[in-house]
Amino acid sequence: MIRSQGLSYRYPQGPALNFPDVEVAQGAVLLLSGPSGCGKSTWLALAAGLMAPSAGALAVAGRSLNAIKSVAADAWRARAIGYLPQKLHLSAALTVQQNLAMAQWAGGQPEDRTRIGAALQALGVQALAQRKPGQLSGGQAQRVALARAVLLQPQVLLADEPTASLDDEAAADAVGLLLHTAGQHGATLVIATHDARVAQLIPAGVDGKNGFQSLRLLHRRLLIDEHADGVGKPAHEGGTP
Amino acid sequence: MKTWVWAWHFLWSRPLNAALNVLLLGLGLGSITFLLLVGHQISRAFERDLAGIDLVVGAKGSPMQLILSGVLHIDVPTGNVPLKAVQALAKNPLVASLIPISLGDNFQAYRIVGTSPAYISHYGATLAQGQAWSEPMQVVLGATVARHLGLQLGQRFVGSHGLGGGGHAHGDNPYTVVGILAPSASVLDRLILTDTASVWKVHEDYTAVDDDDRAVMADEREVTLALLSYKTPLAAVSLPRYVNTSTEMQAAAPALEISRLLHMLGLGTDVLRAFTAVLLLTAALSVFIALWSSLRERRADLALLRMLGATPAKLAALLLCEALWLGLLASLLGLALGQGFAAALGWFLQLDSSLLLGGLSWPAELVWVPALALAVSLGAALLPALGAYRVSVLELLQTR
Numbered sequence: 001m002i003r004s005q006g007l008s009y010r011y012p013q014g015p016a017l018n019f020p021d022v023e024v025a026q027g028a029v030l031l032l033s034g035p036s037g038c039g040k041s042t043w044l045a046l047a048a049g050l051m052a053p054s055a056g057a058l059a060v061a062g063r064s065l066n067a068i069k070s071v072a073a074d075a076w077r078a079r080a081i082g083y084l085p086q087k088l089h090l091s092a093a094l095t096v097q098q099n100l101a102m103a104q105w106a107g108g109q110p111e112d113r114t115r116i117g118a119a120l121q122a123l124g125v126q127a128l129a130q131r132k133p134g135q136l137s138g139g140q141a142q143r144v145a146l147a148r149a150v151l152l153q154p155q156v157l158l159a160d161e162p163t164a165s166l167d168d169e170a171a172a173d174a175v176g177l178l179l180h181t182a183g184q185h186g187a188t189l190v191i192a193t194h195d196a197r198v199a200q201l202i203p204a205g206v207d208g209k210n211g212f213q214s215l216r217l218l219h220r221r222l223l224i225d226e227h228a229d230g231v232g233k234p235a236h237e238g239g240t241p
Numbered sequence: 242m243k244t245w246v247w248a249w250h251f252l253w254s255r256p257l258n259a260a261l262n263v264l265l266l267g268l269g270l271g272s273i274t275f276l277l278l279v280g281h282q283i284s285r286a287f288e289r290d291l292a293g294i295d296l297v298v299g300a301k302g303s304p305m306q307l308i309l310s311g312v313l314h315i316d317v318p319t320g321n322v323p324l325k326a327v328q329a330l331a332k333n334p335l336v337a338s339l340i341p342i343s344l345g346d347n348f349q350a351y352r353i354v355g356t357s358p359a360y361i362s363h364y365g366a367t368l369a370q371g372q373a374w375s376e377p378m379q380v381v382l383g384a385t386v387a388r389h390l391g392l393q394l395g396q397r398f399v400g401s402h403g404l405g406g407g408g409h410a411h412g413d414n415p416y417t418v419v420g421i422l423a424p425s426a427s428v429l430d431r432l433i434l435t436d437t438a439s440v441w442k443v444h445e446d447y448t449a450v451d452d453d454d455r456a457v458m459a460d461e462r463e464v465t466l467a468l469l470s471y472k473t474p475l476a477a478v479s480l481p482r483y484v485n486t487s488t489e490m491q492a493a494a495p496a497l498e499i500s501r502l503l504h505m506l507g508l509g510t511d512v513l514r515a516f517t518a519v520l521l522l523t524a525a526l527s528v529f530i531a532l533w534s535s536l537r538e539r540r541a542d543l544a545l546l547r548m549l550g551a552t553p554a555k556l557a558a559l560l561l562c563e564a565l566w567l568g569l570l571a572s573l574l575g576l577a578l579g580q581g582f583a584a585a586l587g588w589f590l591q592l593d594s595s596l597l598l599g600g601l602s603w604p605a606e607l608v609w610v611p612a613l614a615l616a617v618s619l620g621a622a623l624l625p626a627l628g629a630y631r632v633s634v635l636e637l638l639q640t641r
Contacts (some may be wrong), residue, residue: 041635048548050634071552078550085637089545093254102247106551152550 001026002047002156002188006056009042016054017042024188026155029179031199032192040192044158046189048081049073061155061188078107082154082187084178085144086161088145090133096120096144097129103148119147122184123177138166142174151183163195175201244555248562255535261565262524262531266614267574269520274579274610275586276513281604282583286313290428292497293363295477298322298468298484302520304493305502311342311466314352314428314496317404321463323491330467330484335476340468343440346400351386353400353416353433354463355440363468365429370394371420377438379474381420385430392418400433400443414443432573437464474581521613525621528567532560532625542627544637557630565615572611579610 002024010016017039024030043053047056049065050073058065061080068076090099100116120126123143124232133141142162149157159178163171175191175198180191191198252259264377290313299307302319309316321362324341331339343355358373361381373381382392386494387525392398397415424430445458471477477494484492536543542558580601 003411031519038530046637048634050547073549074547074552077548081548083545087541089542091251091252091254091542097474098250102546103549105244105247106546106549106555109552148549 001028001062002030002060002190004056004058007043007046007053007058008055009039009046009051010054016045017046018046019043019046021054026184026188027186028188029182029202030188030190031202032190033194033196033199035194038194040194041160044160044190044192047156047186048083048158049077051185072095075108078109078152080155081207082149082157084142084146084149084157084159084162086164088133088141090136090141090145092133095130095132096125096136099133099144099153100148103151107152115151116129116147119151120144123147123181139170139173146177150181150187153185154187157182157185157189159189159191161193161195163193163198163201168197171197172201244558245565248559249566250538251535251559252563252566254261258531258535259567262528263570263574264555265527266521266524266617267578269517269524269617270571270610270614271578271582272513272517272520273613274576274607276517277583277604277606277609278579278583278602279586280510281606282602284503287499287503289426291499293470294468294495295471296469296484297466297495298327298469298490299493301489301491305492305498307466307493308501309493310344310500312428312468314354314432318465319430319447321465322467323563324462324464326488326490327464327467330469330490332486333480333483335472335480337470337472341437341464342466342468343437343447344404344465345440346402346443347404348398348400348416348433349390351383351390351433352404353380353435353440355435355437359435360434360468361422361429361436364425364429365580366425366429367428368420369423371418373420373625374434374436374439375419377436377442378414379415379419379439380416380433380435382418383426383430383432384422384435386433387421392421393413394418394421395579414439414446425474473474516596521617524571525617528564528618528621529624532564532622533566533628535563536625536628540628540632541637543632544634547632547634548637553630553632556632557626560626561619561622561631564603564618565624567609568614571618572614575610575614576607 001071002022004019006023007019007021008016009019019039022030031045034040046053047060049060049063049068052068052176053066061076063076063080065073065115077088090096091102092189094102097113097116097120101111101113106117109133117126117129120129123146125140125143125147128140128144133144136144149159157178162178166174178189178191179202291308294312297307297311299311299318300320300322306316307319310318327339327341328467330336338359340357340360341355342360344352361373368381369384371381382390386392396418398418399415402409415434416439422429422434431453441459441462445455448454448458471480481492481494484490520602543559546556547553584601
């Protein structure tokens with residue numbers, strides 16, 4: 001599960017980003033939406049334990065990330081977090097299988113080809129194991145990247161702009177695949193996106209069953225403008241469950 | 242898979258870049274290997290061929306030329322000296338032994354050396370076949386000569402005038418092969434040895450017009466030079482001075498001349514060494530640029546690995562391993578190139594038969610080559626590795 005309270009992060013040369021409180025149950029879906037630059041990536045980095053919050057409390061997958069040490073955070077992230085980036089970053093020099101093996105290496109796990117095969121099979125791309133990423137279609141590559149993200153059985157799956165540059169049909173497939181894969185692993189799914197279509201692509205059943213939340217972050221510039229105007233509203237508005 | 246296996250994959254993900262870097266670093270290391278090999282082989286040859294020779298006495302001229310021609314047999318002699326003067330010197334109480342050397346002829350560019358059997362025993366050489374000469378016009382072949390010319394015991398040949406090939410053939414006085422030396426890894430391997438009297442006979446028969454003339458020549462016989470060893474270390478102080486001031490001969494101390502030669506060679510090798518240093522610096526810079534650009538290209542990939550749980554140290558180790566691969570491959574290439582350069586130079590200068598320069602040899606100094614390669618590649622990889630260590634995952638997250 002994910003729980004945050006009074007979460008805030010301040011960049012050295014910039015204003016503080018204050019995030020709405022959130023509580024997401026294990027296996028639920030959190031939609032993190034808002035325009036570019038509003039702080040989605042910062043929120044993902046905080047949730048992945050890549051940096052410590054400047055203020056507030058944050059616990060992900062049963063671990064408080066407020067005072068976690070760097071080395072411990074790396075080990076924890078390998079076990080607890082799966083990550084699907086917008087740019088898939090599959091290494092062109094390696095085969096699909098090697099790309100997944102590299103994820104095991106990064107997570108400090110021994111190479112387990114059976115597990116890799118199972119992860120690829122679950123996403124229907126086992127036949128592509130020996131291909132290089134350059135030989136894959138966009139959809140195939142995304143499936144491979146998703147197999148890599150869930151390879152180490154994470155408790156939380158972070159997907160960053162999974163529908164960017166996709167047409168409606170492909171976007172629907174991508175979201176469906178994410179929901180299916182996260183559901184298979186019982187992982188909490190966080191989708192960070194500025195794509196308004198994603199909220200509609202999450203079936204209503206998910207909302208009722210798993211507690212789908214939509215957390216809307218506003219643009220940082222708004223904060224500055226509001227402060228300049230003396231409006232004094234909160235930096236970001238939180239959406240409601 | 243292990244970190245070094247991933248590093249290998251990443252290194253060859255840009256094959257042209259990797260190959261050029263290996264080549265550039267390999268060329269620098271090849272030059273260093275070449276310098277080390279040449280230095281080693283030349284000093285070994287000097288040590289081997291000069292051992293036990295305290296003084297070389299010959300005609301006045303360049304003392305270094307005297308040593309190079311009379312001991313190493315890679316130069317022409319300064320002239321001849323009277324046999325009587327040499328015989329008188331042999332009786333000097335400071336002289337322990339004296340070996341006469343008479344040069345002047347060759348057979349297919351291998352020098353025919355008139356000497357005494359003591360010359361063979363001086364280098365500890367042994368006969369592989371046959372026996373030593375017992376009369377003039379009999380020869381003992383060095384191992385290399387016998388192998389290259391294919392001469393067998395009992396075969397006859399005529400020498401040619403001069404020390405290189407192509408001189409006038411002394412057709413009236415053929416030599417007979419009576420012995421073949423076992424390889425001794427000394428200068429003897431590439432010489433044709435005979436009695437000093439053979440050289441006199443060939444040349445007296447060639448130039449004398451009648452018996453009177455022959456008698457005069459016999460009275461005025463010469464040798465080219467003589468190799469001496471001292472009876473006492475004190476001789477080193479007085480004997481050379483005595484020879485140089487009181488006789489018509491010149492005395493040259495091999496140790497002194499060779500150290501002068503090595504110093505002169507050293508000036509040349511210093512220039513080569515400086516050039517090699519520039520080459521290595523260029524290679525280091527190239528490795529640095531390659532790793533740095535690779536880091537820049539793969540920053541996001543590395544950030545993703547961080548996201549997947551890799552520690553900063555693991556990413557730095559990945560870059561360092563890539564550099565180690567470069568260093569290792571460049572070492573192998575450099576060693577092969579250096580050995581190839583040395584062998585090619587030996588062949589080109591036709592010194593290989595002199596054993597001054599030759600094929601493969603593995604002096605202990607060559608351990609510096611991989612050590613230097615690893616130092617250069619790791620040194621060049623430090624900043625990129627630090628960059629990998631500090632790679633920002635947020636950068637990846639913000640990449641759109």
